[in-house]
Amino acid sequence: MLWEAMPEPLRAALVERAPPRRFGDGQLIQQKGEAADGFWLIEEGMVSVGQFTEGGDFRAVGVLGAGDSYGELAVLSGRPRIVDAVARGPAVVRLISAATFERVLAGDPGAMRAMLGTMAAQLQETLDLLAGLRRGSTAARAAALIVNLSGGHDRRVTITQQEIADLLGVTRATANAALAELEDGGLIARGYGTIGVTDPARLRVLSMR
CATH class of the missing domain: 1.10.10.10 (Winged helix-like DNA-binding domain superfamily/Winged helix DNA-binding domain)
Structure with missing residues (x-):
């Protein structure tokens, strides 16, 4: 996860600026096509990411838990979100705003290099999985x-x-x-x-x- 690649002081600064949000089982957290105004950090519970079909069925592509993050790539690319996210049971998440993320990251070039390395590793793992x-x-x-x-x-x-x-x-x-x-x-x-x-x-x- 890109979140884990960030230095602890940077993570602490981002968490401090992102109040927790609570979601119930099956509640929609984010929707495909929305503007990526930030990325999500899961603090408690689990979240399924995937896409809803035209018939309303949810097709998961990943199941994430506490400590995991998602949505960073949409923020960095400036593109709309490509997945829906649904709470699996009660979940507590934090939305790290794009503006805060970019401002804090700009002051730490080392963190950017670490994230680029993590993104490269994720791409390699994805290609291996495919x-x-x-x-x-x-x-x-x-x-x-x-x-x-x-x-x-x-x-x-x-x-x-x-x-x-x-x-x-x-x-x-x-x-x-x-x-x-x-x-x-x-x-x-x-x-x-x-x-x-x-x-x-x-x-x-x-x-x-």
Whole structure:
């Protein structure tokens, strides 16, 4: 995340100027096409980013949690937002205004260099992910997704099967079959709206196939 690449004093200065905002489960935080007047920092809870279809269904492309940020690229490019963002359960976020961000960043050239390095790394990871989507089984792709969400640790991730299907670009039935394969292999344990990583090492190996 670009937020993590910023020096702590800069982050503290930005947070001080951005009061917290509270959203309820399913509440729209930002809408595709809006002017990027700032970027969001998640303080509590989780946020799904994606796009609503013409039929009103939400198709997630990412699930973010506390400490994550999103919308910086729209601010830096000066272009309208390209995703919708919806709270997953109660969420507390801060809107870092574009004007404040640019003013604070202008006084710290080192922070700008760090952010450029992080943006380059994100682009490399995106290209690698796109390449991975073109190869491997659905189970391997699901394993890669879960490894990414869990940080490679043996912990429980809050995500639904429908969200996994959306993120992988497959049907819910296909995603369910892939998760069942991972669970049968002892790599994960499914719960209601959650997935527990039980064997992170083997899950990581499978994700590389």
